[in-house]
Amino acid sequence: MSVGIGRILTHLRDFGPTSRANLARETGLSSAGVTKICASLDEAGLLRESASKETALGRPATEVSIHPQGGYVLAIHLSPVRAHVAVCNLAMQVLSEDTVDYGASASETDVVERAVAVARGVVTAARIPFDQLLGVGVGVPGSVDEEGRINTHSVLAGWRNVPFAKMFEAALGLPAILSHNATAIAIAEARYGAWKGSESLLYLLLGKGIGGGYVKTGAHERTSIVEIGHVVVDPNGPLCRCSGTGCLERYFSEAPLRQMVGRDDIPSSQLISTAMQVEGWSEIYEYFVQALATTVTLLGPETIVLGGDFLTAPDHFVAELRKDLPPRVMPQQRANLAIERASLATPSGVQGAACIALDTFFFSSGPAHLGRSSNHANRA
Numbered sequence: 078m079s080v081g082i083g084r085i086l087t088h089l090r091d092f093g094p095t096s097r098a099n100l101a102r103e104t105g106l107s108s109a110g111v112t113k114i115c116a117s118l119d120e121a122g123l124l125r126e127s128a129s130k131e132t133a134l135g136r137p138a139t140e141v142s143i144h145p146q147g148g149y150v151l152a153i154h155l156s157p158v159r160a161h162v163a164v165c166n167l168a169m170q171v172l173s174e175d176t177v178d179y180g181a182s183a184s185e186t187d188v189v190e191r192a193v194a195v196a197r198g199v200v201t202a203a204r205i206p207f208d209q210l211l212g213v214g215v216g217v218p219g220s221v222d223e224e225g226r227i228n229t230h231s232v233l234a235g236w237r238n239v240p241f242a243k244m245f246e247a248a249l250g251l252p253a254i255l256s257h258n259a260t261a262i263a264i265a266e267a268r269y270g271a272w273k274g275s276e277s278l279l280y281l282l283l284g285k286g287i288g289g290g291y292v293k294t295g296a297h298e299r300t301s302i303v304e305i306g307h308v309v310v311d312p313n314g315p316l317c318r319c320s321g322t323g324c325l326e327r328y329f330s331e332a333p334l335r336q337m338v339g340r341d342d343i344p345s346s347q348l349i350s351t352a353m354q355v356e357g358w359s360e361i362y363e364y365f366v367q368a369l370a371t372t373v374t375l376l377g378p379e380t381i382v383l384g385g386d387f388l389t390a391p392d393h394f395v396a397e398l399r400k401d402l403p404p405r406v407m408p409q410q411r412a413n414l415a416i417e418r419a420s421l422a423t424p425s426g427v428q429g430a431a432c433i434a435l436d437t438f439f440f441s442s443g444p445a446h447l448g449r450s451s452n453h454a455n456r457a
């Protein structure tokens with residue numbers, strides 16, 4: 078039954094309110110199966126019925142949709158220096174949020190303790206019972222093992238094989254799942270953002286580093302971390318944190334951009350506009366376009382979504398990229414390539430973490446308590 082629940086929930090997430098009859102057609106489940114699953118979802122307070130719509134035959138058809146307040150997830154975005162924590166509902170709306178700075182020298186245990194303290198405050202502020210939380214999504218700056226349990230390597234934070242999922246589970250008593258931050262945001266943009274419907278999406282995050290995430294949507298969804306910041310743009314360049322030399326990140330991320338401009342105090346929101354006026358800009362912009370063209374040639378995304386400090390880049394930056402990038406990729410990739418700014422609220426790290434938590438603890442097979450009671454009912 079849980080597979081059927083997952084199919085129904087994901088259909089409602091991706092296509093919005095619809096009739097039970099249409100759900101049966103679109104998911105390939107039997108009408109009786111859909112009716113039964115909808116009844117159990119309804120009983121658990123996860124569905125709501127909306128105003129009837131006239132059908133072609135003039136008969137009213139009641140539509141069902143997911144009740145946004147049917148459950149909640151905790152979303153935690155860990156950067157190397159700060160945690161951003163939010164409680165989100167089933168429509169991925171943020172109910173309450175807060176941040177805590179722990180600084181670059183905090184131990185992994187400190188990071189978890191500080192984030193958990195903020196999480197408890199955020200849940201209280203959201204005025205929801207703790208037992209309505211389905212789980213915790215944690216976005217981290219680096220690679221994650223296949224099960225979403227361990228932050229295997231974060232070049233930026235210096236974290237190696239940190240079992241964050243286990244640590245948050247022990248502290249909060251809720252199931253937890255980890256994801257690479259930019260990949261999680263890419264998925265969130267593809268599910269909930271303005272570029273929903275794109276067959277494939279590359280999300281770029283410019284900040285302390287420059288990283289990305291890729292998602293190919295559809296029945297055989299696949300995702301991957303995109304380490305564009307460690308594409309070598311000058312083999313004779315300076316040493317990088319990753320132990321390579323001349324990586325894009327050594328030229329095109331916050332610290333080197335500030336250094337090029339010669340001012341440490343420039344807010345990140347003005348970084349690109351200021352850097353564009355400096356003499357060295359054309360050289361590092363060329364590095365960026367080169368690395369991005371290679372990335373696009375290999376992955377072939379339909380949409381490139383610019384996030385982080387790119388969000389506040391001036392319009393002529395985006396216009397130039399739209400002009401300069403397409404000639405450097407394959408003709409078939411060029412034809413439909415869209416370059417857009419991110420559409421989710423910023424900072425979007427928590428939205429990515431919330432999206433992963435909702436995918437894992439709700440949309441894949443319904444909430445755990447529902448699956449258990451359904452299985453129980455099936456056996457009875």
Ligand SMILES: [Zn+2]
Binds near residue numbers: 319
């Ligand atoms: Zn590197």
